Amino acid sequence: MTDSLHIETPALTASQPVAPQPVEHLVMEPADSTLQAYFAGEPAMLRRFVVERKSVENWGFPLPKDSVFLAEQRSFWDSLSREITWQHESVPYRPDGIAGDPVPYRFRNDDFVTSALMxxxxxxVWVMASSWRFLREVAKDFFYHRLRPNLFTDRANTVLRGRFFLVAQACFMQGILFFDYTQKQQPEVFAQVSPYTLLGVSTLIFGVYYLTKVMFYRMVNLTFFSPERNKQWDDHLLVSILATGALLLPLTLLVVYFDLPFRETLITYVLLMAIVKMLLFYKAYRIFFSTLIGNVHLILYFCALEVVPILILWMTLLASNRFLMANA
Structure with a gap:
């Protein structure tokens, strides 16, 4: 092997000025035999590399043929490439995509429910503002029993307006809460029945419940009590329905938009309804059964017209869920 590096001792003579000669091109002096074999004898700076596409059987690197070590590496890589098992895995094309987990239905993403709540x-707010004088008189006379109405009160301004809406609003709030119960406690019903069907049927059942209860109250009261007492009871009954809808509205908003847990929802609902029923029970005592013997009549009256209808209402709601799931 010859070395391309040439060393020469400089002469100790005075240098003579030499005119510079133009250099047309730069040529690299031939290197040692290894680099000459690698570049095939061409100057390194003028070499043009061409990429070759090799097959799997002839997979390797362009190495010099006169290097024993690099030749061993070539044979090692060639043997390794033959031992590699190439696998081709095909994935079938699905134009509709791959089915994933469905997104659960939420009332907060439903424009219809959001619009109805607003x-x-x-x-x-409009009913409370337009019937403010009536509500004030009812609140003033709630704990003070008045046998006859106040003659100095303007009758035109002491009427509860929007009575149909009050009943519809209370039914809609309780329908949403029962829908939440169905979604959490009966997911098999919720998975097979449309959400609008569940909400509509439960709201309709609550509406029939309130309508039937008002009719039974009037039938019983007209039979046993005077018209003045019946009028007082009707006003307080409508106020209790108004209070039910007003108290359940914040609870419904918490359930719909903040995912209030079911346990806290159930406890809050039972407490609110217990407060309304206790106030109604007290007012029934003051209007109809203020005597000593009237306590027994009050218990029978309230159980027959409040407790029993609630139990029938609950069984009807559960039966409606079973019916909807059976006919889904």
Whole structure:
């Protein structure tokens, strides 16, 4: 092997000025035999590399042929490439995509339910504002029993307006809460029945419940009590329905938009309804059964017209879920 590096001792003579000669091109002096074999004898700076596409059987690197070590590496890589098992895995094309987990239905993503809740809120505010004098008189006389109405009160301004809306709003709030119960406690019903069907049927059942209860109250009261007492009871009954809708509206908003847990929802609902029923029980005592012997009559009256209808209502709601699931 010859070395391309040439060393020469400089002469100790005075240098003579030499005119510079133009250099047309730069040529690299031939290197040692290894680099000459690698570049095939061409100057390194003028070499043009061409990429070759090799097959799997002839997979390797362009190495010099006169290097024993690099030749061993070539044979090692060639043997390794033959031992590699190439696998081809095909994935079938699905034009509709791959089925994933369905997104659960939420009321907060439903424009219809959101619009209905906003409408309920504004109409509730309108009813309370337009019937403010009536509500004030009822609150003033709630714990003070008055046998005859106040003659100095303007009758036109002491009427509860929007009575139909009050019943519809209370039914809609309780329908949403029962829908949440169905979604959490009966997922098999919720998975097979449309959400709008569940909400509509439960709201309709609550509406029939309130309508039937008012009719039974009037039938019993007209039979046993005077018209003045019946009028007082009707006003307080409508106020109790108004209070039910007003108290359930914040609870419904917490359930719909903040995912209030079911346990806390159930406890809050039972407490609110217990407060309304206790106040109604007290007012029934003051209007109809203020005597000593009237306590027994009050218990029978209240159990027959409040407790029993609630039990029938609950069984009807559960039966409606079973019916909807059977006919889905």
């Amino acid at each position: 409408l309920s809120f504004f109409l509730l």
